[in-house]
Amino acid sequence: MSEALSSWLRTLVGSAMFCAVALVICPKGRAKRVLNMVCGCVMAIALLSPVVQLDTAAVSRAVGRYRAAAEQVTADAEEAAGLYERRVIEGECETYISDRAASLGVELQEVRVNARWSEEGYWYPWECSIVSPAARSGALSDAIEAELGISPERQNWEVTT
Numbered sequence: 001m002s003e004a005l006s007s008w009l010r011t012l013v014g015s016a017m018f019c020a021v022a023l024v025i026c027p028k029g030r031a032k033r034v035l036n037m038v039c040g041c042v043m044a045i046a047l048l049s050p051v052v053q054l055d056t057a058a059v060s061r062a063v064g065r066y067r068a069a070a071e072q073v074t075a076d077a078e079e080a081a082g083l084y085e086r087r088v089i090e091g092e093c094e095t096y097i098s099d100r101a102a103s104l105g106v107e108l109q110e111v112r113v114n115a116r117w118s119e120e121g122y123w124y125p126w127e128c129s130i131v132s133p134a135a136r137s138g139a140l141s142d143a144i145e146a147e148l149g150i151s152p153e154r155q156n157w158e159v160t161t
Helices: 002-025 030-052 056-104 138-148
Strands: 110-117 123-132 155-159
Touching (some): 002 030, 056 123, 123 138
Parallel strands (some): 123 155
Antiparallel strands (some): 110 123
16 A cells, blocks of 8 residues: 555656646747646646556455444444343342342342343343342232332242251
Protein backbone atom coordinates (compact mmCIF):
# COMPACT_ATOMS: atom_id res chain seq x y z
CA MET A 1 0.00 0.00 0.00
CA SER A 2 2.79 2.42 0.86
CA GLU A 3 4.52 1.55 -2.43
CA ALA A 4 1.39 2.50 -4.37
CA LEU A 5 1.11 5.77 -2.44
CA SER A 6 4.78 6.54 -3.02
CA SER A 7 4.44 5.85 -6.74
CA TRP A 8 1.38 8.08 -6.97
CA LEU A 9 3.14 10.93 -5.17
CA ARG A 10 6.18 10.62 -7.48
CA THR A 11 3.87 10.76 -10.51
CA LEU A 12 2.03 13.78 -9.13
CA VAL A 13 5.21 15.69 -8.25
CA GLY A 14 6.86 14.79 -11.57
CA SER A 15 3.83 15.98 -13.52
CA ALA A 16 3.71 19.21 -11.54
CA MET A 17 7.41 19.88 -12.16
CA PHE A 18 7.07 19.11 -15.87
CA CYS A 19 4.07 21.43 -16.20
CA ALA A 20 5.77 24.22 -14.23
CA VAL A 21 8.90 24.07 -16.41
CA ALA A 22 6.81 23.95 -19.60
CA LEU A 23 4.75 26.96 -18.53
CA VAL A 24 7.86 28.96 -17.61
CA ILE A 25 9.59 28.46 -20.94
CA CYS A 26 6.45 28.87 -23.07
CA PRO A 27 5.97 32.33 -24.60
CA LYS A 28 2.90 34.37 -23.65
CA GLY A 29 -0.15 34.32 -25.84
CA ARG A 30 -2.35 31.68 -27.36
CA ALA A 31 0.26 28.90 -27.03
CA LYS A 32 0.58 29.49 -23.28
CA ARG A 33 -3.20 29.33 -22.83
CA VAL A 34 -3.34 26.02 -24.71
CA LEU A 35 -0.37 24.70 -22.73
CA ASN A 36 -2.06 25.83 -19.50
CA MET A 37 -5.14 23.78 -20.45
CA VAL A 38 -3.00 20.76 -21.38
CA CYS A 39 -1.09 21.01 -18.06
CA GLY A 40 -4.40 21.12 -16.19
CA CYS A 41 -5.45 17.89 -17.94
CA VAL A 42 -2.09 16.25 -17.20
CA MET A 43 -2.37 17.19 -13.51
CA ALA A 44 -5.97 15.90 -13.36
CA ILE A 45 -4.88 12.59 -14.93
CA ALA A 46 -1.93 12.32 -12.52
CA LEU A 47 -4.20 13.11 -9.59
CA LEU A 48 -6.84 10.56 -10.62
CA SER A 49 -4.48 7.83 -11.83
CA PRO A 50 -4.89 5.64 -8.71
CA VAL A 51 -8.65 5.59 -9.30
CA VAL A 52 -8.21 4.63 -12.95
CA GLN A 53 -5.84 1.80 -11.99
CA LEU A 54 -8.07 0.63 -9.12
CA ASP A 55 -8.69 -3.10 -9.03
CA THR A 56 -12.47 -3.13 -8.56
CA ALA A 57 -12.58 -6.88 -7.94
CA ALA A 58 -10.11 -6.54 -5.08
CA VAL A 59 -12.07 -3.60 -3.68
CA SER A 60 -15.29 -5.64 -3.89
CA ARG A 61 -13.66 -8.55 -2.07
CA ALA A 62 -12.28 -6.24 0.61
CA VAL A 63 -15.68 -4.57 1.09
CA GLY A 64 -17.27 -8.03 1.33
CA ARG A 65 -14.74 -9.09 3.97
CA TYR A 66 -15.30 -5.89 5.95
CA ARG A 67 -19.08 -6.32 5.70
CA ALA A 68 -18.84 -9.92 6.93
CA ALA A 69 -16.55 -8.84 9.77
CA ALA A 70 -18.94 -6.03 10.71
CA GLU A 71 -21.89 -8.43 10.71
CA GLN A 72 -19.95 -10.85 12.92
CA VAL A 73 -19.03 -8.07 15.36
CA THR A 74 -22.66 -6.95 15.43
CA ALA A 75 -23.89 -10.49 16.05
CA ASP A 76 -21.32 -10.99 18.83
CA ALA A 77 -22.31 -7.69 20.44
CA GLU A 78 -26.01 -8.58 20.28
CA GLU A 79 -25.31 -11.99 21.82
CA ALA A 80 -23.22 -10.42 24.59
CA ALA A 81 -25.92 -7.83 25.26
CA GLY A 82 -28.54 -10.57 25.42
CA LEU A 83 -26.49 -12.60 27.88
CA TYR A 84 -25.86 -9.50 29.97
CA GLU A 85 -29.58 -8.72 29.98
CA ARG A 86 -30.30 -12.31 31.04
CA ARG A 87 -27.79 -12.10 33.91
CA VAL A 88 -29.26 -8.79 35.07
CA ILE A 89 -32.80 -10.20 35.10
CA GLU A 90 -31.67 -13.34 36.92
CA GLY A 91 -29.78 -11.23 39.46
CA GLU A 92 -32.73 -8.94 40.09
CA CYS A 93 -35.03 -11.94 40.58
CA GLU A 94 -32.53 -13.52 42.99
CA THR A 95 -32.38 -10.26 44.93
CA TYR A 96 -36.17 -10.08 45.03
CA ILE A 97 -36.44 -13.63 46.42
CA SER A 98 -33.75 -12.94 49.05
CA ASP A 99 -35.40 -9.67 50.11
CA ARG A 100 -38.86 -11.24 50.19
CA ALA A 101 -37.54 -14.15 52.27
CA ALA A 102 -35.96 -11.72 54.74
CA SER A 103 -39.24 -9.81 55.06
CA LEU A 104 -41.07 -13.11 55.74
CA GLY A 105 -38.41 -14.25 58.23
CA VAL A 106 -37.27 -17.18 56.08
CA GLU A 107 -33.54 -17.92 56.18
CA LEU A 108 -31.95 -18.71 52.82
CA GLN A 109 -28.42 -19.83 52.09
CA GLU A 110 -28.47 -19.63 48.31
CA VAL A 111 -30.85 -18.51 45.58
CA ARG A 112 -30.41 -19.18 41.85
CA VAL A 113 -32.81 -18.10 39.13
CA ASN A 114 -32.67 -19.27 35.52
CA ALA A 115 -34.27 -17.16 32.81
CA ARG A 116 -35.57 -18.25 29.41
CA TRP A 117 -36.05 -16.43 26.13
CA SER A 118 -39.72 -15.92 25.24
CA GLU A 119 -41.25 -16.12 21.78
CA GLU A 120 -42.15 -12.44 22.18
CA GLY A 121 -38.46 -11.56 22.42
CA TYR A 122 -37.52 -11.00 26.06
CA TRP A 123 -36.01 -12.86 29.02
CA TYR A 124 -38.27 -14.02 31.83
CA PRO A 125 -37.67 -16.02 35.03
CA TRP A 126 -38.32 -19.70 34.37
CA GLU A 127 -37.13 -21.63 37.42
CA CYS A 128 -35.37 -21.12 40.71
CA SER A 129 -33.26 -23.17 43.09
CA ILE A 130 -33.37 -22.29 46.75
CA VAL A 131 -31.10 -23.71 49.46
CA SER A 132 -32.44 -23.19 52.97
CA PRO A 133 -31.93 -24.74 56.41
CA ALA A 134 -35.74 -24.84 56.80
CA ALA A 135 -38.39 -26.63 54.76
CA ARG A 136 -40.21 -24.98 51.87
CA SER A 137 -41.93 -21.78 52.90
CA GLY A 138 -45.44 -21.65 51.54
CA ALA A 139 -45.62 -17.85 51.82
CA LEU A 140 -42.33 -17.37 49.96
CA SER A 141 -43.30 -19.95 47.34
CA ASP A 142 -46.61 -18.16 46.78
CA ALA A 143 -44.82 -14.78 46.50
CA ILE A 144 -42.38 -16.20 43.94
CA GLU A 145 -45.26 -17.56 41.90
CA ALA A 146 -47.31 -14.36 42.13
CA GLU A 147 -44.51 -11.84 41.53
CA LEU A 148 -42.11 -13.72 39.25
CA GLY A 149 -44.42 -16.24 37.59
CA ILE A 150 -42.33 -19.24 38.64
CA SER A 151 -44.77 -22.04 39.43
CA PRO A 152 -44.15 -24.23 42.50
CA GLU A 153 -43.25 -27.12 40.16
CA ARG A 154 -40.28 -25.10 38.88
CA GLN A 155 -39.16 -24.03 42.35
CA ASN A 156 -36.46 -26.43 43.52
CA TRP A 157 -36.08 -26.32 47.29
CA GLU A 158 -33.12 -27.98 48.96
CA VAL A 159 -32.99 -28.31 52.73
CA THR A 160 -29.57 -28.31 54.40
CA THR A 161 -28.78 -29.22 57.93
